[in-house]
Amino acid sequence: MFHAYYNCDEGINDDEYAYIHFQRRPLPAPAFDPFAVNGFFITPDGFFPYNREPLTHEDFARYNREHWRPREENLRTLRRGIGKRLGLIPREIGQ
Secondary structure (H helix, E strand, O other): OEEEEEEOOOEEEEEEOOOOOOOOOOOOOOOOOHHHOOEEEEEOOEEEEEOOOOOOHHHHHHHOHHHOOOHHHHHHHHHHHHHHHHOOOOOOOOO
16 A cells, blocks of 8 residues: 655655554545555545556546645535534544
């Protein structure tokens, strides 16, 4: 498992991990056979085939929805997270 990210000083980097889990992250099943491809992206929107070619800035823009999510959605998510941590919004049972 590789975690790819953009570092302003160094450019595109990736770290290798032996294990990950998807705590509270509902993802749709892949629309492709994961065993038939060399690799795949795991994004907030699901799984996308990827052939382990060098990543580009265009890949980040295409698969990272954080850059194009509506501002209102980002603010709502941020307010809810802060409210839960401060105890202003009750946490749902099991979450």
